[in-house]
Amino acid sequence: MFSQVSKRPWLIAVVISVLLVLWLLSGSLFRAKESASADQPIPEPGLAKVQIQWLQASPMQRQLVVQGQVEAWRRVELRAQISASVLRLDQDKGQPVAQGQLLLSLSPDDRSAQVARSEAEVRQRETDVSSAKRLRERNLFSANELLRLDSELAKARAELATARLHLRNTRIEAPFAGVYDARTVELGDFVQPGQSLLTLVDISQLKVSAQIAQQDVIQLTLGQQVAVQMLDGREMAGELHFIAAAADPDSRSFRVEVRVDNPESLRLAGASATLQIQTGEALAHRLSPALLSLDADGHQGVKWVNEQQRVEFTRVSLISVDNQGAWVSGLPPRVALITLGQGFVEPGQQVLSQLAKEGS
Known part of the structure; x- marks a missing residue:
């Protein structure tokens, strides 16, 4: 065999070259292993x-986004205070009205006469008391009798106030400026005390109410600005004007209200909206x-x-x-x-x- 190798010197060179390459590779792998162990754990097979x-x-404005409900700033349902018939429909529903404007009239019936009788009764009682006081000054009238007349005068005045109130309740007037939004009676209807007559709403301002989770409400402060986005894409600026003092016992969330100016009296009450409330800056990642x-x-x-x-x-x-x-x-x-x-x-x-x- 050695004689065959000696006859082929190129074979010896090939064997030596292979051994040299293997030796160099073993050294490189050893150094790579040492370097990997110095920087991080050696990966296990099958990882x-x-x-x-x-x-x-990056710095980012923290934002609380919640869904809310747009409501009229004020809404009142006017009800009958007396038994009467609907005499006149003084305004059409859907129209803007001023504070104190007459909206609907009920029949006075005999209430005007009752006011007149009560006024006459008061005048008579006032005269009796005045005469009794002059007699009392000359000791010609007893103190007890004067006290009785004073009591009757007070009763007559109370009856007059009640009669005037009943007469005034025949005139259904707007307690504030707003929109005559709905009517539940018609001309000639007979109504009873407590029966609904009409609804008045004030939409010169709007309030957007929402429920805030208990872990987020501590980040809110009254007066802070709030962006309000409607479903149609319209954006409005608002101000946080109310935060409930106690959480809802069922949802454990707090009711908040955002005031939004509505100078054009846009009909948005009852719609849904998205509230975007800035709650400070924080470091954040975008992913x-x-x-x-x-x-x-x-x-x-x-x-x-x-x-x-x-x-x-x-x-x-x-x-x-x-x-x-x-x-x-x-x-x-x-x-x-x-x-x-x-x-x-x-x-x-x-x-x-x-x-x-x-x-x-």
Whole structure:
């Protein structure tokens, strides 16, 4: 065999070259292993692979977005105070009216006569009391008898006030300027005390009511500006003017009201609206809503990879969402977010991460 090798010197050169290459490769692998152990744990065979993207937090206005209901600033249902018939419909429903304007008239019946009788009774009692006082000054009239006459005068005056009130209740007037919105009676209808007659609304201003979760209400202050967006895209500026002192016992949420000027008297009461309330600045990350997931307790968060190449799950707060993505707070300022494979790994699991390519 040696004689054959000696006859082929090129074979010796090939063998030596192969051995030299193997020796060099063994040294390179050893150095690579030492370098990897110095920077991070050596990946174990069979680790799950995930793609990551480095995200840096940016200052962002924290915004509370809730759905609300637009209501008239004031709304009153006017009811009958007496038994009477509808005598006149003085205004048409749907029309703007001024404060004190006559809207509907009920039949006076004998109420005018009752006022006249009561006025005469009062005048008679006043004369009796006046005469009795003069006699009393000369000790010609007893104190008890004078007290009785004073009592009868007070009774007559009370009856006169009641008669005048009943007569005044035949005139249904607007307690404030607004819109004659609805009527529930017709000409000639007989009404009883407490029966609904008409509805008056004030839409010179509007209020948008909403329910705020108990963990968010502490961020609100009276007087702060609120953006109100209607379903048709119209945007209006409002001011937070009311925050309930106690939560609703069923929903554990707090009622808030936003005042919105409506100088054009737009018919928006009863519609839905979205309230956008600024609640201060926070560091936030912008990411795809598809990367949000839920933990075992149902809390929203995202998965990312720490320096030890282990998966972390951090709960986040959603600041805002639009067509381009979501802004969330609660993550470290710089984070290696898992963008591919997050559904196949669990918190605490060691993974093999790979930086996602641009645009992926």
